[in-house]
Amino acid sequence: MSAAPGVEVRRLAAEGLVEVVHRGRSLRAVLPARLARLPDARDRALLEALLFESCRWLGRHRALLAQLMDRPPGSDRARVEALLLIGLTQLDILQLPPHAVVSATAEVARVWRQPGIVGLVNAVLRRWLREHGRLEDRLREDEVARWSHPRWLIEALRQDWGPCRAEAILAAGNRAAPTWLRLHPRAGSRDEVLAQWAAQGIAAVPGPEGWPRALRLEGAGSPERLPGWEEGWLAVQDAAAQAVAGMLTLQPGMRVLDACAAPGGKAAALLEAEPAIELLALDRDPDRLARMRAGMARLGHRVQLRCADAGDPAAWWDGRPFAAIVLDAPCSATGVIRRQPDIKWHRRPSDLEALCAAQARLLDALWPLLAPGGRLLYTTCSVLARENRAQVEAFLARRPDAEALALPDRLGHASGPGRQRFPGELEMDGFFYAALRKTG
Ligand SMILES: C[S@@+](CC[C@H](N)C(=O)[O-])C[C@H]1O[C@@H](n2cnc3c(N)ncnc32)[C@H](O)[C@@H]1O
Missing domain, CATH: 3.40.50.150 (Vaccinia Virus protein VP39)
Structure with missing residues (x-):
């Protein structure tokens, strides 16, 4: 069955998440082949966001699911759980319009020929929409849910750095990272490059004192499309x-x-x-x-x-x-x-x-x-x-x-x-x- 684009992107995300969470593959390894199946740039951006944010918030969303339902039914538990996690990520993190999220996510189960799961996904996501305020209170008692990091790592960070610093590290781990670039000396002066980019509507800022060749992109956009990339004047490096x-x-x-x-x-x-x-x-x-x-x-x-x-x-x-x-x-x-x-x-x-x-x-x-x-x-x-x-x-x-x-x-x-x-x-x-x- 061929699916509508909104359904297809969610199917690819759920199946990708199974690969990462249950088969030990890295996000970077599972992403390219799936991106290649989406002709529309907006769908590709959504797939990337769904996979990255679902991984980032896995601990939080698994704890939410445990409150929202019993274990997912059937032999295909991993895939059904992944679909629900993708659904929660869209509502809770990406804050996409609820109606579209619920219907496009639930429809994935029909593409998988599991019509019985369509109703389950619908019911779980709608329940989250009704009750998330109350569910949130209970998450605060569970560290893995609160920080969305594994317990051993939370404990190791506390032991190494004390509670305040550990919490700052955990919180930073849950924020998306900016893109840093290193400017080749051949590209000329950093100020000139920044001025030229500003004139073309490319927003970037220089690195701090002591980082003479670093600049940080503000906003989204692929570094490969920047002027000078083809010439080898830029490289991505934190x-x-x-x-x-x-x-x-x-x-x-x-x-x-x-x-x-x-x-x-x-x-x-x-x-x-x-x-x-x-x-x-x-x-x-x-x-x-x-x-x-x-x-x-x-x-x-x-x-x-x-x-x-x-x-x-x-x-x-x-x-x-x-x-x-x-x-x-x-x-x-x-x-x-x-x-x-x-x-x-x-x-x-x-x-x-x-x-x-x-x-x-x-x-x-x-x-x-x-x-x-x-x-x-x-x-x-x-x-x-x-x-x-x-x-x-x-x-x-x-x-x-x-x-x-x-x-x-x-x-x-x-x-x-x-x-x-x-x-x-x-x-x-x-x-x-x-x-x-x-x-x-
Ligand atoms: C942190 S990464 C290096 C990143 C790299 N220095 C850079 O700036 O792009 C560590 C690398 O060590 C390599 N590695 C691990 N054990 C090694 C070994 N015994 N001998 C040589 N390379 C090794 C891994 O394959 C990996 O590429």
């Missing part, structure tokens, strides 16, 4: 990540290793700060490395790329020491939940054990490759102390020839040997930075 290039005093000819480099944002920022460095970029994921190769070609950067395990230098190192190493380590990504809200449901506390072990292994394996006096930057997009402050403190305790360098206040709050940026501060992602110098 300002927190852009700061890495300014933390190294790069010199022409300097030998630099980017150990976990794909998809290449920090490598590109390093090359834009000093194009004449000798940069070796590694990643062990061939697909991510292929994306990096394409991205570097668009930006016009020449870099030596290698698919390898950075933790096994015997397999790829030629024995020549590096003056600087960037270890942008694999991590929980808890600092970028506002950009990728599915992360919070996919991560498990047990992942943390494995991630911390991998980070320690990479630090230990890469340190001997650093020249005396050289710097290793350790960064993550995590807000968990175990991966950040505690990880670097443990490393310093193991390595008497390593010392932590002081970092500027603008990078965030002092946190042990590094600096922690919390998500939402200065409109940036959550991020951790430490700069380690080899003393001997």
